[in-house]
Each structure stands twice: as C-alpha cells, then as structure tokens.
Amino acid sequence: MNTFSFCDGLMNDRADKKAARATxxxxxxxxxxxxxxxxxxxxxxxxxxxxxxxxxxxxxxxxxxxxDMAARSLVTGRSHLVGMIVPDVCSPWESQEIDALTTALQAEGFATLLFKAKADFSMDPRLLTYMRGFNPDSVIAFTENILPDVLCGFLDRAVPIYVIYDDVAQFAGAASGTLYDRLLVRQKNGIEQAVALLQGYGVRRIAYLGGKAQSLANAERERTLKETLAERGMDAPIVLAGDYTYDTAFRATLDLFRIGEGADAIFAANDVGAFGAIDALRHELGLSVPEDVKVVGFDDIPQAHWKSYNLTTVRIDLEERVRALVRLILMRLRAPDATPFTETLNTRLIVRGTVG
Amino acid sequence: MNTFSFCDGLMNDRADKKAARATxxxxxxxxxxxxxxxxxxxxxxxxxxxxxxxxxxxxxxxxxxxxDMAARSLVTGRSHLVGMIVPDVCSPWESQEIDALTTALQAEGFATLLFKAKADFSMDPRLLTYMRGFNPDSVIAFTENILPDVLCGFLDRAVPIYVIYDDVAQFAGAASGTLYDRLLVRQKNGIEQAVALLQGYGVRRIAYLGGKAQSLANAERERTLKETLAERGMDAPIVLAGDYTYDTAFRATLDLFRIGEGADAIFAANDVGAFGAIDALRHELGLSVPEDVKVVGFDDIPQAHWKSYNLTTVRIDLEERVRALVRLILMRLRAPDATPFTETLNTRLIVRGTVG
DNA sequence: TTTGTTGATGAACACGTTTTCATTTTGTGA
DNA sequence: TCACAAAATGAAAACGTGTTCATCAACAAA
Incomplete structure (x- = not known):
C-alpha cells in the first residue's frame, strides 16, 4: 500500500476473453x-x-x-497518450489546468494519462520507469524539482517534455540537447500594475507571502516583486515562508502581526494563500481588508470572485496558456527536429475588493 | 476545436524511432x-x-x-489502465476523488486514463468509442446520466464499470446482466444528525438548495431530507433548483429571501453551494449566519474549514470510500464471475460554525 | 542404477494493428 | 482504341511482448 508495486510486481494473469471485442x-x-x-x-x-x-x-x-490502440501504438510508435505528473490534483489551480489541458488534448485525439507525484513536488524514480512503459507521446510535469534533463534520461525516446513551473514550461528532447521549447509567463506586467495600485493607496510596508521553497514560480514572483518595488523607490518586502496552502498562510499572517511588525499590504504567491491571509486578518486579528491591510493574490482561480474574498489578483490567462502549450506539443510532435519555439504570455491585474 | 477528432480523424504519421527504447x-x-x-x-x-x-x-x-505496456497489453488482455470519465475536474469534491483514486490505483500498478465529459453530465458517445480503444481494465464514471447498461453496450469486454453518483457506485459487467457490485453511501445518518441539531435550535422553515437536476445523488439527498423532516413532525422543505455551483446557489438564495418568504435554515446539496448561500446571506442580504439563518452543506471539502465559511456539513469519508472502491475493482478483476459485492459507507455530521 | 518428479529452458505462436510493395484497376487525353 | 498516369488493392512483414508446449537438466526416492 505504501510503495509502488509497479514494474517488477505486476500480476499478469490473463484476462478472460469470453466477450472479446470485435477485431x-x-x-x-x-x-x-x-x-x-x-x-x-x-x-x-x-x-x-x-x-x-x-x-x-x-x-x-x-x-x-x-x-485497438495498443496494437496501433505498437506498430505506429504513437500512443496518443499524454502523461501528466501532478503532485496535488486538488489544488484549484492545477485542477483547472488539468481540466483545460485534457479538454484541449482530447479534441486533438490525445488521452490524458495521470500520475500522482509526491506532495513535496518530488517524484519516485520508479514512477518515471512505470510511466515510460506506457510510451506517452509527450509528458507534462507539474513537479518543479524534476528537471527536464532528468526526465529525459528516463524517457529515452524523443518525447517532448514540458515542465510546468506555473510560469515556465520547458521542452527537452533527447536529440536537442539542452535547447528547449519554452512557454514563458511575463510576471512583470501584473506585478507592476498591482504595485502601482498599492502605491497609489499610500501603502509602504509590503509583505510577500511565499509559496513552496522549491518552487521556481515562487522564486520568480518574489524576484520580480522586489525588482518592481526597487524601481519605484519603495522598501524591500518582508518575506514570509509558505507552501501555497491555506493553513500555512493563515499562521504566517498571524505571526507577522503578533510577533512581527505587521504590514500595510500582503502579496501572496497564490490565491489560496491569499485566502488564508485574509481570514487570519479578518477573523483572528480583527483587522479589516482592505481598509487596514490590502491583499493581492496570484492565479485568479474561480474561488477568487467569491464574495467572502473578492480577491484582487494577478491573472494568468488559463485558456491562452493551455492553447499555447497544446500548440507547442503538436508542433513538436510534427517536427521533432525543428529549432526550439518560445511562446510568451502576459499577466494582468484583476481588480476586485481587497485593495482600496 | 469544437468537436472530437477521434477515431476517424487520427493522424497516424509514424514516429521517428531514432532514439528507440531498449527492447x-x-x-x-x-x-x-x-x-x-x-x-x-x-x-x-x-x-x-x-x-x-x-x-x-x-x-x-x-x-x-x-x-512495453502496449505489447504486453496486446497479448495479456490487461492494459493496467483505469478510465475515469469526469465532467468537471475543477470541482473540489471530484478533484479530491480523482486524486485519491489515482494514488490508490497507482500503488496497485494501475494508471489513470482521464477523459473529460461535457459539463451537463452528459457524454459524447464518441468519447466512449474512443476510450474503448484503449482497453481500460475498469472504468469509473463521474457522469451520472450515463447508466451502467449504456456504458456496457460500448465496452463489450467484461470491463468492471463503476458509476459514481457521488453516493452510489455501481458495477456492470456484460456477463452479469443487471446485477451490479454496489458501493452505497448511507445518507440517512448525517442528515438525521443535522436535522436533530437544527430542530434543537428551534428551526422551523428549512430550504433545500438542490444540485444538478439529473443528479441521482441530489435526488437521494432531497428524498432523505424530506423523509427525515416528516419523521420528526417538521414541515416539508422549500426546494430550490440548483446545479452544484456557487453562482447559482448565490442567486437562488437571493430569490428565496427577496421574492420568496425566506427560511430559518438552508440545506445545500454540496459545500460549494453552501458557500454561495452563505455569501448571499451575509454580503448581499445583510443577514448573519448562523444567528439569522443556519446553513448545512454536503461533502466536507477542504475549503469547508476555511474561516470565512467554517461550514457545518455532512461528511462522506473520502479515504474509506476510495479504499472500498479500489477493493471492489481489484476483486472484480480477479474474479469476473463472482456474485456481486456490496459495500456500504456511513455519513456523519461535522459540526462547525454555521449552525448554532 | 533406475524411475519419477520438479524446475528451468527456448522455439514457435499469438495478440491486432499499420506499412511496404508489387499488382491490379480506374481514369484521362490523344 | 491505345497509352500512360493515378488511384485502389491485398499479401506479407513488422511492432514487442506473454504463453504454450515439448525438451532438458537436476535431484530425490525406490
């Protein structure tokens, strides 16, 4: 129950073929x-x-x-399967992405093969071995600390691999060495707009409520925020450790105001974290949002417009992003040796009720 | 883009096998x-x-x-694939279930093959045809209006099919006719506890905020609620139409209090609907929960404990349920002709802050 | 030693497709 | 009508594995 029974433990009892499919x-x-x-x-x-x-x-x-897809796959070399490696299907942002990707890929004749990685974003090597057996035509990893090169070592066919850093997707083909297709997200725009808005309201002390430590998306957001604040002559943010979850964000916010010195505004690494911050402020600290403290999130998940939160947040357009990723995959499958593509997506601030 | 390019539109261009896998x-x-x-x-x-x-x-x-799984599947007749048909991966309850099922099945050596059905719980027949090609060893459908018998017609091998009615999972094998393995959820317990609690607070007028019209889970919950109220000599509930979404629940609640006669308590068919009701009451109608109106949900999704809602809700134990379902699948695969099994799970009320 | 039994071994076949290639049919213009 | 290109056709080979079956070795019991 605790470990995989993959590969070396498979029961290969023959299935009864009494009601065999037509051939x-x-x-x-x-x-x-x-x-x-x-x-x-x-x-x-x-x-x-x-x-x-x-x-x-x-x-x-x-x-x-x-x-029969198996027979077809055997001779064709194409499985029409796209492997997705996901640490947490429940996360609103990831489940949205899985949903949209599956829909788009399905329309192109590909089925989604879903694998669950460990919660800490890491991945059992045997999981890769196992996945390889299914011969996916492409792999999308939501797991940030498996680098494309590592994945490539396991999938030694020329399989397009996209690693989603929430913000960055990279392609690695065994043939193309270290050159990747890239799907980039320009964080700058959204953060710029958010900081401008906050500055307009006279905010001075900003706290950044981080995501998972290993998360490259988190690092990029933190870096961009610092850069933007510096450009505008504002103080560097107070950085709080987090892990993208509600509970951790909740506690970090309590600590910030009870032990630490507080802040005028909180920038959360994702929307769920922002919810935790808001609830801590309102229901535990007796502060009001946005009057006492302003809050900005990241992602714009569906819950962000719920009245209890009504969150002002930096949006990455999901549909656009999924379209771009699917396009990359299809092009790469069609032309495995083409020079790497790069697509860049923008972010923009969705203004709701937690600022101003 | 709009329709499937399945089956009759597949591009079968041969993949380059330059970096072929070892054989x-x-x-x-x-x-x-x-x-x-x-x-x-x-x-x-x-x-x-x-x-x-x-x-x-x-x-x-x-x-x-x-x-190679394809080759193995070809000769063995087992694909080690479990197909899941899901209308909405983003729904918190469903995404939890997908996550847990995938984890459990993965530990048993099965991979999850994910398909997206239409949002209205219906399913393109071509989706079934397509899925059939992959030869899943078992199928779990989250789509309530495809009945097992219909599914069986498409999967003419003896494939165990479980249709999840949120509350009921049924098995249909071509061989076993109309006899199914059944995974039942005893709604009665949780509803009983909730009604008792409400009655204790002197609640008299209860509204039931329904889920999707086609949903059998919804029907079962409504029926059980009515039965329980009758047994306790309370008035029949006001029934509002819904669809399990936040927005619809929000509007239905507004209508109930602005056009209709209001209520002392709202029983929502799911937690997300309860959130919509709570927000309508608090942020639009100026009523307080639980003082003016009490609210009870269904499912106990992770968001239910968020401070903004802190929802009292009827819980179905997810882990227990997933364990039972996986056990059913494994047993059925091992013994296709065994007499049908039945597992029954209980529900219980999780008391938080929206009642009392 | 002989007999019987058990476990290990590999050749050949089977699984259900797609693709190659040589052949046949069809269609078109002179 | 003839010649030629283009399209349509089927036999055979291939894809990578699991399984059957007959054979062989080893070893225990008689």
Missing amino acids: ADQVAREANVSRVAVSRAFNPNASLKPEKRDRILQVARELNYTP | ADQVAREANVSRVAVSRAFNPNASLKPEKRDRILQVARELNYTP
Whole structure:
C-alpha cells in the first residue's frame, strides 16, 4: 500500500476473453474486404474508394468495432497518450489546468494519462520507469524539482517534455540537447500594475507571502516583486515562508502581526494563500481588508470572485496558456527536429475588493 | 476545436524511432539469455533461476529497459489502465476523488486514463468509442446520466464499470446482466444528525438548495431530507433548483429571501453551494449566519474549514470510500464471475460554525 | 542404477494493428 | 482504341511482448 508495486510486481494473469471485442478481421470478413481495407477506412489520409469506406464503417458500427490502440501504438510508435505528473490534483489551480489541458488534448485525439507525484513536488524514480512503459507521446510535469534533463534520461525516446513551473514550461528532447521549447509567463506586467495600485493607496510596508521553497514560480514572483518595488523607490518586502496552502498562510499572517511588525499590504504567491491571509486578518486579528491591510493574490482561480474574498489578483490567462502549450506539443510532435519555439504570455491585474 | 477528432480523424504519421527504447531482445543478447528469460525476469511468478534473474534485471537497468505496456497489453488482455470519465475536474469534491483514486490505483500498478465529459453530465458517445480503444481494465464514471447498461453496450469486454453518483457506485459487467457490485453511501445518518441539531435550535422553515437536476445523488439527498423532516413532525422543505455551483446557489438564495418568504435554515446539496448561500446571506442580504439563518452543506471539502465559511456539513469519508472502491475493482478483476459485492459507507455530521 | 518428479529452458505462436510493395484497376487525353 | 498516369488493392512483414508446449537438466526416492 505504501510503495509502488509497479514494474517488477505486476500480476499478469490473463484476462478472460469470453466477450472479446470485435477485431478488424471480423469486420473485413463481414464486409467482404481485406483487413487492410478496414485499416484504411479508419485512416482518413489513406486512399480507399469512398463507397467502400462507407460500407466498412457501417459494418464496423454494427459490430461495435474500434481500432485497438495498443496494437496501433505498437506498430505506429504513437500512443496518443499524454502523461501528466501532478503532485496535488486538488489544488484549484492545477485542477483547472488539468481540466483545460485534457479538454484541449482530447479534441486533438490525445488521452490524458495521470500520475500522482509526491506532495513535496518530488517524484519516485520508479514512477518515471512505470510511466515510460506506457510510451506517452509527450509528458507534462507539474513537479518543479524534476528537471527536464532528468526526465529525459528516463524517457529515452524523443518525447517532448514540458515542465510546468506555473510560469515556465520547458521542452527537452533527447536529440536537442539542452535547447528547449519554452512557454514563458511575463510576471512583470501584473506585478507592476498591482504595485502601482498599492502605491497609489499610500501603502509602504509590503509583505510577500511565499509559496513552496522549491518552487521556481515562487522564486520568480518574489524576484520580480522586489525588482518592481526597487524601481519605484519603495522598501524591500518582508518575506514570509509558505507552501501555497491555506493553513500555512493563515499562521504566517498571524505571526507577522503578533510577533512581527505587521504590514500595510500582503502579496501572496497564490490565491489560496491569499485566502488564508485574509481570514487570519479578518477573523483572528480583527483587522479589516482592505481598509487596514490590502491583499493581492496570484492565479485568479474561480474561488477568487467569491464574495467572502473578492480577491484582487494577478491573472494568468488559463485558456491562452493551455492553447499555447497544446500548440507547442503538436508542433513538436510534427517536427521533432525543428529549432526550439518560445511562446510568451502576459499577466494582468484583476481588480476586485481587497485593495482600496 | 469544437468537436472530437477521434477515431476517424487520427493522424497516424509514424514516429521517428531514432532514439528507440531498449527492447527485450537487446537485453537478452546483452545478458546471454533468451528473450523468454527476460520476460520471465519481469514476471515474479514465473520460474527462473534467481541468479539469472538478478543478472537480467541488472542488464535491464543498465540499458534502461522497461517492458512495453502496449505489447504486453496486446497479448495479456490487461492494459493496467483505469478510465475515469469526469465532467468537471475543477470541482473540489471530484478533484479530491480523482486524486485519491489515482494514488490508490497507482500503488496497485494501475494508471489513470482521464477523459473529460461535457459539463451537463452528459457524454459524447464518441468519447466512449474512443476510450474503448484503449482497453481500460475498469472504468469509473463521474457522469451520472450515463447508466451502467449504456456504458456496457460500448465496452463489450467484461470491463468492471463503476458509476459514481457521488453516493452510489455501481458495477456492470456484460456477463452479469443487471446485477451490479454496489458501493452505497448511507445518507440517512448525517442528515438525521443535522436535522436533530437544527430542530434543537428551534428551526422551523428549512430550504433545500438542490444540485444538478439529473443528479441521482441530489435526488437521494432531497428524498432523505424530506423523509427525515416528516419523521420528526417538521414541515416539508422549500426546494430550490440548483446545479452544484456557487453562482447559482448565490442567486437562488437571493430569490428565496427577496421574492420568496425566506427560511430559518438552508440545506445545500454540496459545500460549494453552501458557500454561495452563505455569501448571499451575509454580503448581499445583510443577514448573519448562523444567528439569522443556519446553513448545512454536503461533502466536507477542504475549503469547508476555511474561516470565512467554517461550514457545518455532512461528511462522506473520502479515504474509506476510495479504499472500498479500489477493493471492489481489484476483486472484480480477479474474479469476473463472482456474485456481486456490496459495500456500504456511513455519513456523519461535522459540526462547525454555521449552525448554532 | 533406475524411475519419477520438479524446475528451468527456448522455439514457435499469438495478440491486432499499420506499412511496404508489387499488382491490379480506374481514369484521362490523344 | 491505345497509352500512360493515378488511384485502389491485398499479401506479407513488422511492432514487442506473454504463453504454450515439448525438451532438458537436476535431484530425490525406490
């Protein structure tokens, strides 16, 4: 129960095939054609007389026939599977991303193969080994401390790998060495707008409530915030440790005001953290938001517009991002050796009720 | 973009195999054994001299070899894939369930194959056709209006299918006709406790804020609530239409108090709906919870303990439920013809701050 | 030593497709 | 009608594995 029973422990008891699925041979026999014709009927670019194709598809429908993906994968080398490695499916932001990616990929004929990494963003090496067995055409990792190069070592076919740093996705192909396709998020815009707004309200002391320590997204946001404050001649932020969770953000905020010196505004590394901060301020410290303390989040998850929070937050457009990522994957699969692409997305501030 | 390009629109361009994965033949050659021996080395119950097995596994590690699941699936008839059909991955309850199921199944050597159904709980028939191609060993559907029998028609192998009604999971095997494995949730306990608590506070007029109309879970909860109220000699509830979303719950609550006659307590079909109701009461209607109106939810999602809501809710133990479901799947795969099993789970009230 | 039993071994087959290639059919213009 | 290109067709090979079956070695019991 505690460990994987993968790879070296699989039970390979043969399945009962009493109610076996229809095969291409059966369809061929029934329709008086060769098996090859059936195959061609299901491949739109193959040449086959239209009426013949129609008849075959008709018979296939009657027999409830579908090409077997395993067999197809074996000869084609394409599994039509996209592996996703996720530490926490419950996280609102990640679940949104999984949802949107699955929808988009499904429309392109790919199915999502979901794997759960460990909660600390790390990954059991055996998980990679296991995943490799399924031959995914591409891999998207939400796990920030497995670097593309490491992943590449395990997936030794030329599999496009995208590692999502929340902000950055990188591609690594065994062939392309250290050159990656990149999906970048320009944090600057949103943070710039947020800081300008705060400054307009006369905010002076800003606290940054961080995400997971290993998170590169978190590092990038912190760096950009510091840079922006400096450019505007404002004081450097007080940095609090966090881990993207509500509870940790809640406690960190309590500490900031009870033990520490407090702040005029809190910049949280993600929306869920912002919720924790808001609740600590309002329900435990007796402070009001935004009158006493202003709060800004990151992500703009659906919960951000709930009236209890009504959060002002820096938004990354999810649909745009997913479209871009899917486009990268498809292009890379089509042209494995093309020179690396780079797509850049913008962020912008969504102004709601927690500032001003 | 709008429709599936499944099945009849697949691009089957051959993948470049320049960096091909190691095959069992290569391992065999390198280790001076037959290919069969390699196969046996990876199947623990096969008989093979221990030292030979060790040597093979060693070579396999060096060559970074993993058995190809597609090939294995082809001959074995087992894909080690569990298909999940989900309308909304973002829903907190469903994402929790996906997360826990994936973790548990992964530990048993199964990977999760995720498909997205339409938002109205319905499913494109082509989605089933598509999924069938991957030969999942079992299917878990979160989509309430695809009945097991319909699913069975598409998956004509003896595939265990579990349809999750949030409260009820049923199994349908082509062989077993209309007899299902059943995973039941006893709603009665939790609702009983909630009603008793409300009655103790002198509540008289209760509103039931429903979930999706097609949802059987919703129907069951409404029915049980009515039954319980009747048993205790209380008035029948006012029933409001909903769809499990925050926004709809928010508006329904406004209507109830502005157009309708209001209520002393609101029973929401799920936690997210309860949040919508609470926010409408507090932030739009100027009423306080729990003093003016008491609110009870369903599910006990992680957000329920957030201070802004601190929701009193009827809990279904997720871990227990997932364990039971995985156990059912494994047993059914091991013994396809065994007589149907039934597991029953309980619910209980988690008392927090929205009542009392 | 002989017999019987158990465990290890590899050749051949099976799984359900796609693809290659040589062949046949169809269509088009002179 | 003929010649030629283009499209349609099916036989056979390939993909990478698990399993069956007959064989062989080893070892214990008679």
